[in-house]
Amino acid sequence: EVQLVQSGAEVEKPGESLRISCRVSGYNFRNYWIAWVRQVPGKGLEWMAIIYPDDSDDRYSPSFRGHVSISVDKSIDTAYLQWDSLQASDTGIYFCARVYGDIAASTIYFDYWGQGTQVTVST
Amino acid sequence: ESVLTQSPATLSLSPGEGATLSCRASQSVGRSLMWYQHKPGQAPRLLIYDASIRATGIPARFSGSGSGTDFSLTISSLEPEDFAVYYCQQRDNFIFGPGTKVDIK
Numbered sequence: 001e002v003q004l005v006q007s008g009a010e011v012e013k014p015g016e017s018l019r020i021s022c023r024v025s026g027y028n029f030r031n032y033w034i035a036w037v038r039q040v041p042g043k044g045l046e047w048m049a050i051i052y053p054d055d056s057d058d059r060y061s062p063s064f065r066g067h068v069s070i071s072v073d074k075s076i077d078t079a080y081l082q083w084d085s086l087q088a089s090d091t092g093i094y095f096c097a098r099v100y101g102d103i104a105a106s107t108i109y110f111d112y113w114g115q116g117t118q119v120t121v122s123t
Numbered sequence: 124e125s126v127l128t129q130s131p132a133t134l135s136l137s138p139g140e141g142a143t144l145s146c147r148a149s150q151s152v153g154r155s156l157m158w159y160q161h162k163p164g165q166a167p168r169l170l171i172y173d174a175s176i177r178a179t180g181i182p183a184r185f186s187g188s189g190s191g192t193d194f195s196l197t198i199s200s201l202e203p204e205d206f207a208v209y210y211c212q213q214r215d216n217f218i219f220g221p222g223t224k225v226d227i228k
Contacts, residue, residue, distance in 0.1 A: 035217065037167075037219075044208075044210060044219055044220070044221050044222045045159075045161070045167065045210055045212075045219040045222075046219065047212075047216065047217035047218065047219065050217070061216065061217075095166060095167065097167075106153060106154070106155050106173075106214065107155070107172065107173055108155070108214050109157045109169055109172040109178075109212075110157070110159070110167070110169060110212075110217075111169050111178065113166035113167055113168075114166060115165075115166055116166060
């Protein structure tokens with residue numbers, strides 16, 4: 001059974017750093033892209049970034065490039081989303097998702113999702 | 124960069140009624156269009172990919188159609204568990220539409 005299990009809720013202050021995780025099981029972690037998606041309170045879904053675990057090839061949405069970074073640890077089948085300096089506007093729910101298909105292919109979709117990690121940034 | 128718009132923003136219906144949700148792309152995306160269902164406190168769920176192919180385990184009451192710039196998601200007869208927000212997504216930059224909320228009338 002494919003599962004993506006995310007780390008727990010976080011409450012941080014502006015300016016602090018944070019790393020959240022997404023541990024996968026039930027499939028070969030190295031062979032599927034992993035995407036990160038944000039949901040801001042009361043708003044919709046926003047794609048943030050995507051990474052290919054086998055070689056750490058990555059892509060970022062222009063809206064998030066330079067503000068977050070993504071990485072993987074292949075030894076423990078885990079993907080990470082990291083901030084060096086949080087802002088209040090980073091408050092939201094963050095989802096990881098397995099991506100079926102190659103980013104160069106026409107058929108591509110997010111088929112399995114983590115349960116989400118609530119991040120709250122407040123003084 | 125292509126943008127997705129969804130209409131209506133909210134659809135108020137009763138169980139048993141049919142629902143048709145629209146998604147329009149500002150540039151052609153071919154058939155590379157996906158639909159997701161999202162309920163509060165849950166992970167989004169893939170419903171449709173390649174505009175019209177139901178994902179594994181998705182009931183037949185969900186169907187997708189369209190190509191190019193105009194797409195639709197149809198729910199033939201709403202079940203209580205179908206009341207949720209529905210998002211379309213395109214493959215270019217994985218952009219999501221703003222969503223259509225289907226709520227109980």
